[in-house]
Amino acid sequence: MQQASLYTPTVSRPVYILGLSFSYHDSGVALLKDGEVVFAAQEERYTRKKQDDRLPVSAVAHALQFANITIEDISAVGFYEKPLLKFFDRLLPTYIKVWPRGLLSFLHAMQDWMHQKLWIPQNIRKELKYTGPISYVQHHESHAASAYFLSGFPDATIVTVDGVGEWATTTIGKGNGTEMELKKEIHFPHSLGLLYSAITYYLGFRVNSAEYKVMGLAPYGKPAYMDQMRKLIDVKEDGSFALTMDYFDYEYGLKMTGKKMEELFGHPRRTPESSLEQFHKDVARSLQEITEEVMMKIVTQAKKICPSRYLCLAGGVALNCVANGKILRSGLFEDIFIQPASGDAGGALGVALCLWHRMFHGRRREKMEHAFLGNAYTNENIRAFLDAEKLPYEHLDDAALIDTVSSLLEGENVIGWFQGRMEFGPRSLGNRSIIADARNKENWQKVNLKIKFRESFRPFAPTVLEEKAHEWFDLQTESPYMLLVADTLPAKRQEIPAVTHVDGSARIQTIRRNQNPRYYDLIKCFEGKTGCPVIINTSFNVRGEPIVESPKDALHCFLHTYMDYLVLGNIILSKKKMPPERMQETEAYLKQFSLD
Ligand SMILES: [Fe+2]
Known part of the structure; x- marks a missing residue:
């Protein structure tokens, strides 16, 4: 790591730290302002290449734009692992150990390293036009920091488990205040x-x-x-x-x-x-x-x-x-x-947080309360886009929007729900989501076969109002990131078949109003009409594509599936009202899928 003196902040200027993860799979960027996470996103959402592993140039551009700063304002860049340690300490000795069996694999790895990985700092400087210091944190330290420093806990036992970083595949560590140390690997x-x-x-x-x-x-x-x-x-x-x-x-x-x-x-x-x-x-x-x-x-x-x-x-x-x-x-x-972004994209958060605590000796920030850390589009942005596309829509006020969409949700409509800031991590949590009525068993098949074009065995996840979760599921805690599976209570299983797995379990997302007011209000209004505080929430994408990022991506998904309604901010589009020429495009596209 660099010397602390390099990073001494000036009094008047906020400290911006950029965390980067790339070159393996799932590139990501995280931007901290005085230790607070102001932006985080995965590169795949912008390039539309699933699990894009390239230097996240687009995500960085969006991060800087969101914070209204330039690359010159960045005090330090952190990379989520130590590339040379990985190459000389693990990869090379491993190939030597299994030689000559690994010849083909070795040649592939060498090609990749010579073209990309050995030049990580040079590429960061060249592509981002960045001239400041670059620091490296070990892969599992980045994972550990992404969870511990955003947990809000005063201290914690830390466990990280993944495929592999440099050497470690599993670590045990301890966090205490602003200190964090990995003890076993x-x-x-x-x-x-x-x-x-x-x-x-x-x-x-x-x-x-x-x-x-x-x-x-x-x-x-x-x-x-x-x-x-x-x-x-x-x-x-x-x-x-x-x-x-x-x-x-x-x-x-x-x-x-x-x-x-x-x-x-x-x-x-x-x-x-x-x-x-x-x-x-x-x-x-x-x-x-x-x-x-x-x-x-x-x-x-x-x-x-x-x-x-x-x-x-x-x-x-x-x-x-x-x-x-x-x-x-x-x-x-x-x-x-x-950590909701527990994959390697989340390493960008972790390295940035490590730098904040170790280089700048910054104070700990509060618990990460939500994952809506990406960019957003205003109603004006959306209207301008739809007007250019010459598509009919309705622009509703907040109350009318919630009332209308909650009514449309009843029954068999499948709705694309695009709101506010994009989620960081692999799950859609109510801002880039496809939503439907969890009481309707048919919706399971409909969303799988007619929207996602995928295997039908996988269940959908429910979003439930946090205060009602214990009445429907065997869950006594919050689960805002859809990272906990618990049983649907036996008495409720027949009521919400579309989100209850064959073994009675469900992969639950709880929602509290301060995490996402609009999404909470929608489900609350739906509950008022139906008595059910649970809906289907699945990621807004079609098979093989990343989750949608922009109104353009959302419209593409809407027009290339059997989705019934699309809600972009306060604006609503109905498939039935789409111009015939656009529907011809849809029908031509959908012909490639055999739907029974
Ligand atoms: Fe990892």
Whole structure:
């Protein structure tokens, strides 16, 4: 790290810190002003390339524009990992260890490094026209900081679990005031995240992207392959674990698993997009069981080594909301904070927060109360866009908007709901969401097949008014980031079938008015009309595309699906009122999907 003297702030000028994560997957940017998060976004939303890993030039431009500053106002830039440590300390020795098996993989990695990763600071300076200091924080420290420094806890046990950073794949640490230290690590190639990804690959889904599909598939299966799982991973009582590397190809190959894995399970790898059999569901369930077991052991050990009443979780595996729900219900901790951007994009937040505390010795900021940290569009922006598109719309005042949309929600309408600042992290939380009536079972199929064009096994998440959550779900705490799974109460399961999974569980988002007044008011009004404080909330995108960022993206999604209404700020569009020539475009596009 750079010397602290480089960063001494002037009295009159606020300290702006820019955190960056890129070059692996899921680029992100976070901007702090005097330690407060003023903006955070993923690059994919702007470039429309899912999981874009390039230097987040567009997201940085939006961050600067949002804060009304230029790059010259940035006091320090932080990068979310240590690239040279990763290359010389892990990648190179790993390739030497498995040589010559990893030749092809090594050549790919070298090409990537020579073109991009070795030149990270040079690229930051060149692309962003930045001349100030650049600091680096280790990958898992970035994850840990993204949770701990935004938890609002005075101290905490910290656990991070992901695929891999430089070396670490799992860490245990302690936060105390403005200090944070990682005390224990498990190193590559032993990785719970890579085990999950390897089985995701074996089940024919996309790695680093579709792990949550495997989690959604698990409730349909039985844990019939636990013996095989225990051959893949040896777990000790203290939560430490080792993978049996014979079964995995990721150390030296261009794929995650090979013949040995197929022999272990007695089935070939599932061809992507082919039908899902009971076998695949059983493997998914077994993987989920072992993941929960390992996570429980890790957090139990973490509490012993770094005791606190509070737990902070981050890293890709912290997006496993079934495991999170189990940890919460264990009662091991009084309260838990999980960073909503727990994937690598969230590392941008973490590195920026590390710099704020370590370089500038700044005071701690309050708890992160919501994830609406991206950019917004005004009604004027939206109207100008729609006028240029020559599309009919209605512009309603706030009260009429809530009343109209809550009425439209009753029954089978599916509505694109685009409001205010974009969410940071992989979940739509009510500003870039597709919403529908959770009481209507048909809506599950309708949204899956006619809007998302995807596999129908996955359930939808509910948003519920926070004060009513305990009346509908077995949940006694808030879950504002859709990161906890709990059971729908048996008496309510028939009432909200579209959000209740086959095992009775639901992936819950709670909403409090001060987190998002308009979204809260909408659901409150819907409850007044129907008696139900729960709606379907799913991400506003079509299969294979990032979540929408702009009115243009939202309109594209509206016109290329069977969505019934689109609400952009205070402006509402009805599919029935779209001009015939635009509908021809829609019908031509939709013909490519076989819809029964
Ligand atoms: Fe990570």
